[in-house]
């Protein structure tokens with residue numbers, strides 16, 4: 001009889017438990033001990049034939065090591081199929097050597113994980129130039145799900161001012177804002193963004209008159225330093241926006257920064273639970289469970305196939 005269960009790295013447990021409940025699976029916790037010299041000791045729960053590894057990979061360096069060690073333990077203890085669920089997938093932004101000598105982190109990370117697991121499921125991975133996630137993970141299955149249906153469903157339960165404009169802070173955000181706007185029947189536009197450094201961006205809009213007196217809903221995939229979001233909010237307010245709210249997939253910023261966002265004129269900020277964060281308001285378990293149901297079918301078939 002084939003077996004399947006979910007195990008989570010520390011930090012993912014609430015969202016992982018919700019996902020496990022949706023799938024009707026047990027949720028084991030992977031124990032990670034840090035030695036005084038910063039090395040890690042990792043202990044997994046009992047392995048199952050198919051093990052779904054839940055790992056939100058924000059602050060990734062330790063988590064990637066813990067993930068490799070967990071995979072080693074699971075394989076050695078009998079896991080035949082490892083499915084990595086990384087709702088936030090790290091190191092996707094450095095997808096080229098922008099300056100001589102730079103590592104292509106996306107390629108190195110993808111190659112490493114492709115030798116570790118059999119399938120990767122993630123959400124709104126930052127694939128601006130590498131459009132097909134299977135190119136990141138050679139030889140294994142990989143899917144990049146969109147959080148936009150979950151975000152739009154959450155927003156649809158509220159009474160949104162029909163004059164609201166959905167705003168993307170750069171050209172790359174166009175598919176997301178287009179999707180949210182069409183689901184909510186709202187107008188949308190995207191800004192032009194020029195990045196001058198990690199914490200320095202310039203934002204401008206082609207039609208500054210569009211926002212006057214209207215609420216703006218900023219949508220982005222990642223908020224890291226918060227520079228993009230704050231620059232966009234300031235530009236919107238300078239153009240006369242009536243209010244600025246923000247919704248993002250991956251909240252990577254320190255929670256204390258919410259005060260700075262308020263100072264920049266952002267009335268509210270919400271995120272999905274891809275990374276545990278005080279702004280979490282939109283659960284991804286529904287879309288993740290839909291993608292993972294095939295694992296249950298595979299397990300069932302292997303039980304019934306002679």
Ligand SMILES: O=P(O)(O)OC[C@H]1O[C@@H](O)[C@H](O)[C@@H]1O
Nearest residue numbers: 220222223224225226227228
């Ligand atoms: O400006 P911060 O928050 O540092 O970085 C996040 C932004 O940088 C882009 O890659 C993301 O798509 C997002 O727009």
